[in-house]
Amino acid sequence: MRSFKVAIVGFGSVGQGVAKVIASRNGIFDEAHAEFKIVAITDSKGAVLDPKGIDISSALKQKREGTLKRVSMSSLDVVKNVDYDILVEVTPTDARTGEPGLSYIIEALSRGKHVVTSNKGPLANQYKMLLGLSKENNVKLLFEATAGGAMPVFNLARTPLAGNKIKSIMGIFNGTCNYILTRMITEELPYDMVLSEAKELGYAEADPTYDVEGIDTALKLVILANAVFGMDVKLDDVDIVGISSITLDALKLASDDGYVVKLIGEVRPNGEESILRVSPRLVPKTHPLAVQGTLNAALMQTELAGDIMVIGKGAGSIETASAILSDMMYIASSKD
Amino acid sequence: MRSFKVAIVGFGSVGQGVAKVIASRNGIFDEAHAEFKIVAITDSKGAVLDPKGIDISSALKQKREGTLKRVSMSSLDVVKNVDYDILVEVTPTDARTGEPGLSYIIEALSRGKHVVTSNKGPLANQYKMLLGLSKENNVKLLFEATAGGAMPVFNLARTPLAGNKIKSIMGIFNGTCNYILTRMITEELPYDMVLSEAKELGYAEADPTYDVEGIDTALKLVILANAVFGMDVKLDDVDIVGISSITLDALKLASDDGYVVKLIGEVRPNGEESILRVSPRLVPKTHPLAVQGTLNAALMQTELAGDIMVIGKGAGSIETASAILSDMMYIASSKD
Incomplete structure (x- = not known):
């Protein structure tokens, strides 16, 4: 012992x-x-x-x-x-x-x-x-x-996927944003109303900037980029668009076409062409990334094992x- | 080296x-x-x-x-x-x-x-x-x-979730069945027709019994039960119902109510009351387990981390x- x-x-x-x-x-x-x-x-x-x-x-x-x-x-x-x-x-x-x-x-x-x-x-x-x-x-x-x-992202990259090159990671890394986007479309409520509700329920901070403007997601992306891919990037290297200007109309239009809108963080190392961005993106409703509520999800594109996804509670x-x-x-x- | x-x-x-x-x-x-x-x-x-x-x-x-x-x-x-x-x-x-x-x-x-x-x-x-x-x-x-x-189920249980008691595992462990069930409802085709198509595409064996009658799923469940939970069970201990008698009508009825039908394997150790079964079950369309096509998915209920899911290609x-x-x-x- x-x-x-x-x-x-x-x-x-x-x-x-x-x-x-x-x-x-x-x-x-x-x-x-x-x-x-x-x-x-x-x-x-x-x-x-x-x-x-x-x-x-x-x-x-x-x-x-x-x-x-x-x-x-x-x-x-x-x-x-x-x-x-x-x-x-x-x-x-x-x-x-x-x-x-x-x-x-x-x-x-x-x-x-x-x-x-x-x-x-x-x-x-x-x-x-x-x-x-x-x-x-x-x-x-x-x-x-x-x-x-x-959600065991690093652990998964460290052991189970060892020897199997990970090409990119994209996912939903902020439960607050996912809660707000889910709630807006399922209840047909505008952003401001859902944000107030999220604050009351403790799903959002009194000052929600850090979450809704995508900074929290970007920080996580920077850590993934450096730790999993050996990049050497900082917060300023991330292209960030948050969810605060998303309208219910936009979500409805997406929904009519079979999509949900999610705040997606994506890192894809490729030298000068590397992608490192946080932005609201369309995800087909039937795609495994279309998880609801406060859930987080990460999709790893791997060379041998295809796409592997992990879903879990991001906070708490x-x-x-x-x-x-x-x-x-x-x-x-x-x-x- | x-x-x-x-x-x-x-x-x-x-x-x-x-x-x-x-x-x-x-x-x-x-x-x-x-x-x-x-x-x-x-x-x-x-x-x-x-x-x-x-x-x-x-x-x-x-x-x-x-x-x-x-x-x-x-x-x-x-x-x-x-x-x-x-x-x-x-x-x-x-x-x-x-x-x-x-x-x-x-x-x-x-x-x-x-x-x-x-x-x-x-x-x-x-x-x-x-x-x-x-x-x-x-x-x-x-x-x-x-x-x-x-799909790294054992690896996940071995390291990332170590120290965090896993209470149960349920999931979709057979890509052939998932392909058939997905295709039946999305294309509104009967079981026999989709099975023939799956054979042609190489998603099902010439003799599909092993997959469609749930035996493959049950074997995987037995290994999970013994390896992750330290149980001592065999194939005969699993309650098995396959998908061969599922009708398109049943899938449509489920769909109208917001559900998909999936062949679910579930192991939940609890002494004499342990659950070890394979059966077609209703899954809400918005639930992360409702993955489509040949994908596999496993949901682990854990004591501290809540539900953790992993999704990946089950075969190939x-x-x-x-x-x-x-x-x-x-x-x-x-x-x-």
Whole structure:
């Protein structure tokens, strides 16, 4: 049985989800002959530390009542100084700078610690550098949770499709947009009304720009482009059109012709002619990509196996926590 | 760079596909730092052997002109005596006995050789015994190609969903049935006519019983039940209803209500109440499982990640070869 000390930085819904699952059912890791012990949890204001293993229910209680206890150490201090094997970096995404997650990841990798993250910012901004750092220090940098939550895109590309060249990836990577587009056409409601409703239901943020203008999808696409295809691109390299100017009339016209409109992210490496774009596109209603509601879907064109698609929940704290756990299991079951 | 000597037993379309891919583009395996060298190929009548690596184009030429050269060794002799690291067992499936593949697999595992197979018969009949044998001899027995060709079901269950309990699997595991059912309703043609057409197009065998009566789907379900859920079931344990008595009228009625009819295999372990069945079932047209044509689809209900679906080509010699290669890559990248 190998034991891994885990530090969780960021204690929002995803961080809490990871902590809960680890605390409640360590037995599910038996298969990997691994044990995970959480030795540090931090949020933006405080931290809880215990080298013998944190009492999760007490940490969750502190969080319910506000923030974690204030301590003299900042999150960065914890990342730099505490003794752990895996950093679970689940702080909020900053699309432009990648901070503060970027600094945490750099510090952890430099110290020779594995990193598992759900944070798109650092990867979209500095993938190449971070990958280099992880290789240099002979540790893993895993980020299944960054593109499509519970939908195992990177995992699929890493193992099951190994040796089978992936030519392109296109898909629906934002549940908020998919919910809005689905709801508009099935209920025949205008964009603004559905957006308000989505906010009320928690499917859209108070400021939905990040989702509806296609930035979230573009970040995921950048990570896929760099990680799966070895490209070296940034957010500014993506052609982005969001869904905010789509009218119900346009959706109806498409529907009459047998199509639905979906916000599609597509990456297709081809040197100077590479495609890297996010835009609303027509999808035949009978096509497997025409998934409804908040679902995400990714279609991989492969050389030998034809088209392979994976569909799953793109968001949700438990689903995202599940992707993080899957990465932790991968580390635990790796032999190096 | 690790080098693996490969013996291919069965030189039909799948065996030839594997040989072609290995011969033509060994470079694709660079990522796994592995090299595969084919040292033996056998079919039911003859064999080609060369410890330094077989000239594939010459073997393919022999095959085009009839069978491989007759030699004094049978396939079983080759499996028992030749020096190889991985046996690729791709002989035809016998649902009831699993032979001759079963004997080949037993011999190879007993000799401490890895086995990769696309043959459903041996696994559906003797999974538990074969798994025991592989563990005893510390080698891998992999069979991604058995359930849904290029659709990576086992791989998905093995790594990306590790640590995330799978509660049930249901899906479309037979492209022939899916083609027939899709074509009947989209073209409004009766079963017999579509079946004849499917035979002409090569989507159905001259004797289609195995596919249309649900036996193929049931075999795949048995392998999933045993391999993913650790059950110990056989073909006789599956409740099977095929599609041969489905009428166009029934499909039309379903369609009017917003449903399509699909031949669904479902496994849901639950002790005495376990479900293991193959039957035509109604699927809402908007449900991701409502895939058309010859596509296969599998929906996994998971505890943490919700429903995850994978869609892919279920048949085709290159697609099946691709699944076999993926398994070979997995062996090459494993550290034990």
